[in-house]
Amino acid sequence: MKILVCITNVPDTTAKITFTDNDTKLNKAGVQYIIGPYDDYALARAVELKEQLGGSVTVLHVGEADADPQIRKALAIGADDAIRVNAEPLDSYFTAAQIAHVAAENKYDLILMGRESIDFNSGVVHGLVGEMLGIPSYSPVMKLDINGTTATLAREIDGGKETLSVSLPLVLGCQEPISEWKIPNMRGIMTARTKPLNVVEPVSGEVLTSPEKYSLPAPKGACKMIAAAEAETLIKLLRTEAKVI
Amino acid sequence: MSVLIFVELDNGAVKKTSLEAVAYGAEVAKLTGTTATVLALGKADASSLAQTGAFGAGKVLHAADEKLTHENSLAYADVLAQAVQQENSKIVIISKSGLGDAVAARAAAKLKAGIVSGVTELPVINGSFTVKRSIYTGKAFSNVEVKSDIKILVVKKNAIEAAESTGTAAVESFTPALRDSDFQASVGSVEKASSELSLTEADIIVSGGRGMKGPENWQPLLDFAKALGAATGCSKPVSDLDWRPHHEHIGQTGIKVAPNLYIACGISGAIQHLAGVNGSKYIVVINKDPEAPFFKAADYGIVGDIFEVLPKLTKAVEDLK
Ligand SMILES: Cc1cc2nc3c(=O)[nH]c(=O)nc-3n(C[C@H](O)[C@H](O)[C@H](O)COP(=O)(O)OP(=O)(O)OC[C@H]3O[C@@H](n4cnc5c(N)ncnc54)[C@H](O)[C@@H]3O)c2cc1C
Numbered sequence: 373m374k375i376l377v378c379i380t381n382v383p384d385t386t387a388k389i390t391f392t393d394n395d396t397k398l399n400k401a402g403v404q405y406i407i408g409p410y411d412d413y414a415l416a417r418a419v420e421l422k423e424q425l426g427g428s429v430t431v432l433h434v435g436e437a438d439a440d441p442q443i444r445k446a447l448a449i450g451a452d453d454a455i456r457v458n459a460e461p462l463d464s465y466f467t468a469a470q471i472a473h474v475a476a477e478n479k480y481d482l483i484l485m486g487r488e489s490i491d492f493n494s495g496v497v498h499g500l501v502g503e504m505l506g507i508p509s510y511s512p513v514m515k516l517d518i519n520g521t522t523a524t525l526a527r528e529i530d531g532g533k534e535t536l537s538v539s540l541p542l543v544l545g546c547q548e549p550i551s552e553w554k555i556p557n558m559r560g561i562m563t564a565r566t567k568p569l570n571v572v573e574p575v576s577g578e579v580l581t582s583p584e585k586y587s588l589p590a591p592k593g594a595c596k597m598i599a600a601a602e603a604e605t606l607i608k609l610l611r612t613e614a615k616v617i
Numbered sequence: 618m619s620v621l622i623f624v625e626l627d628n629g630a631v632k633k634t635s636l637e638a639v640a641y642g643a644e645v646a647k648l649t650g651t652t653a654t655v656l657a658l659g660k661a662d663a664s665s666l667a668q669t670g671a672f673g674a675g676k677v678l679h680a681a682d683e684k685l686t687h688e689n690s691l692a693y694a695d696v697l698a699q700a701v702q703q704e705n706s707k708i709v710i711i712s713k714s715g716l717g718d719a720v721a722a723r724a725a726a727k728l729k730a731g732i733v734s735g736v737t738e739l740p741v742i743n744g745s746f747t748v749k750r751s752i753y754t755g756k757a758f759s760n761v762e763v764k765s766d767i768k769i770l771v772v773k774k775n776a777i778e779a780a781e782s783t784g785t786a787a788v789e790s791f792t793p794a795l796r797d798s799d800f801q802a803s804v805g806s807v808e809k810a811s812s813e814l815s816l817t818e819a820d821i822i823v824s825g826g827r828g829m830k831g832p833e834n835w836q837p838l839l840d841f842a843k844a845l846g847a848a849t850g851c852s853k854p855v856s857d858l859d860w861r862p863h864h865e866h867i868g869q870t871g872i873k874v875a876p877n878l879y880i881a882c883g884i885s886g887a888i889q890h891l892a893g894v895n896g897s898k899y900i901v902v903i904n905k906d907p908e909a910p911f912f913k914a915a916d917y918g919i920v921g922d923i924f925e926v927l928p929k930l931t932k933a934v935e936d937l938k
Contacts, residue, residue, distance in 0.1 A: 385869050385889045385892070389756040409869070409870055463731070464732060464734075465725065465732070468726070490869060491752065493735055493752065494732065496725070496771075497722070498719075499690065499721070500722045500725060503694070509722075510690075511715060528715060528864060529715070529807075529809070530815050531864060532809035536803070537805060538801060547870065581761050583762075584747060584760045586757055586758065587758045587760070588757055589757070589895070595915040595918045596917050600919055603926045603930055603933070606919060610878065610899070614898075614899045616898065617821065617937075
C-alpha cells in the first residue's frame with residue numbers, strides 16, 4: 373500500500389487574523405502555523421493503515437521552506453518520507469496540478485488529504501486532483517478501511533452518511549472521526565530528523581484566480597442582555613426586533 | 618452564453634440553498650446581459666423545477682436519467698461540463714456544500730475553470746471579474762479576481778436576499794452521455810435522518826454544548842427546537858462523547874452554518890466553535906457563566922441555568938401561536 377498524504381501549512385485555529393501591506397498580505401507576525409487539522413486526521417489514518425497493511429506513507433506539501441517544521445512533524449507522526457514542491461500555493465488549480473504531477477510520477481494507491489484547508493476553506497483540491505488523474509475522489513470521508521484493492525468508506529452526506537465500496541486508486545478528503553490526532557513521541561521526533569525531505573521545483577501550472585485585497589468582518593455590536601427571570605422577553609425581541617421567528 | 622446554475626434536489630424538490638443560488642445566478646445574468654439556466658439531475662418534481670422561474674431562471678435543463686438520482690459528484694461534474702458546453706456558458710453557479718464543492722472541483726478540472734468557493738456577494742464586472750469570498754473560516758474576506766474564460770462560483774448561504782416573485786421556467790429534457798467509470802462505486806447503507814431538518818438549510822438552529830451535562834438532558838432543547846421549527850446542532854465535545862450524532866457537530870472541524878438565528882445553549886464559545894457559526898444573522902447565547910466568551914459574539918444573551926431557561930422559552934414560543 374503506497375499512500376500519499378497532502379498537508380497544508382495554516383495559521384493555528386486560535387490565530388488572530390489581520391492583514392498588512394495595504395490589506396494585500398496576511399500579517400504573519402505572532403501567528404503560529406500548524407498542519408491543517410483535517411490533514412492531521414488524514415495523516416493519522418494513513419499511518420494506521422500502513423501499520424496494518426505494510427507499505428509506505430509519503431507526505432506532500434506544496435509551499436515554501438517555512439513549512440518544513442510542520443513537514444518534520446508529519447514525519448515524526450509516522451510518515452516515511454516527504455516531498456515539498458517549492459512554490460507558493462497560488463490557487464487551488466495550481467496546487468492541484470502540482471499534486472497531480474507528483475502523484476502521476478509515483479503511482480500511489482491512495483491519496484489522502486483534509487476535506488478542506490482551514491485558511492481558504494474551498495474543499496476543492498481533492499476533486500481537482502482526482503479529475504486531473506482520472507480517478508474517483510470522495511469527501512468528506514469519516515471512516516476508511518482497505519481490503520486488498522477495495523476501499524470501504526463512509527462519507528458524510530447532507531444530514532447523514534453513506535457507505536461506499538470502491539476500487540483503488542482513490543483521492544479522499546478526510547475529516548473526523550476517521551482517526552484521532554496523533555502526537556509525535558520522542559522516538560518519532562528523533563527519527564524524523566533523518567527521514568528524507570525532498571524538495572522539488574514546481575512544474576509550470578496555470579493560476580486561474582488571484583486574491584486582490586483582504587478585509588475583516590464589521591465588528592459586532594454590543595450583546596443585549598436579558599435577565600433569566602424574564603427569559604420570555606427574548607422571544608418577544610426575536611419576533612419584534614430581530615424579526616427572525 | 619447563459620449563466621448555468623447547478624441545483625441540488627431533496628426528494629425531487631429543489632433545495633432552498635439551491636434556490637438562493639438560482640436567485641444569485643439570475644442577478645449575475647442581469648449583470649452580464651444574459652439569461653439564467655438551471656441544471657437539475659435525476660428524479661425531480663416538475664413543478665419544483667418550474668418554480669425556479671420565480672427566482673429568475675429562464676429555463677431548466679433536466680437530465681432525468683434514474684442513474685443520476687443518487688448523489689454522485691463524479692457523474693454530476695461530467696453532466697455539468699456537458700451542459701456548459703451545450704449552453705456555451707462562461708459562468709457556473711453552485712451553492713456551497715460538500716456536494717457543491719466536489720462537483721465544482723471535478724467540473725473545473727474538465728473545463729479549466731477558475732473556482733471561487735465561499736462567495737458572499739455578487740461579482741464586480743468591469744474589465745476584470747472580481748468576487749468576494751469568505752476565508753479563514755469566516756474570520757476574514759478576500760476579493761478574488763477570476764482570470765479564466767469559464768468561471769465557477771460556489772456561493773454561501775445568505776450571499777444575497779433571494780426574493781421569490783412569480784414566473785415559471787420552461788423545463789427542457791437534457792440527455793448527456795454518461796460514463797460507466799463514474800458509477801463504479803457500490804453504495805452500501807445510507808443513514809439519513811429524513812425527519813430532521815438539515816443544518817445547512819435551516820433558518821433557525823438550537824445548539825447544545827457540554828453545559829447540557831449528558832445525552833439524557835436533551836429533551837428540553839429538543840422541545841424548544843420543535844416549537845421554533847429549528848434544526849439541532851452541538852459542539853465538538855458533545856459529538857465526540859457520542860451525546861449527539863456526529864452530523865450535528867458545528868464548528869471549524871464540523872459543519873459551518875449560516876442560519877438567520879443561532880441559539881447556543883451551554884456552549885462556551887471557543888474560537889473553533891465560533892468559526893462555524895459566524896455567518897449567522899443573529900446569535901443568542903444562554904450560559905450560566907457571564908464571562909463565557911460566546912457573549913462577545915452574541916446579539917442577545919441570557920445569563921442563567923439552561924435547564925431553568927429553556928422551558929420558559931419553549932412556553933413563550935408556544936404562547937405566540
Ligand atoms: C483544532 C481544533 C478544532 C476544533 N474544532 C471544533 C469545532 O469544530 N467545534 C467545536 O464546537 N469545538 C471545536 N474544538 C474544541 C473547542 O476548542 C472547545 O473545546 C469546544 O468548543 C468546547 O465545547 P463546549 O462549549 O460545549 O464545552 P465547554 O467549553 O466545556 O463549555 C460548556 C459551557 O457550558 C456552560 N454551562 C455549564 N452548565 C451550564 C448550565 N447548567 N446552564 C448554562 N450553561 C452551562 C459553561 O459555563 C460553559 O461555558 C476544536 C479544538 C481544536 C483544538
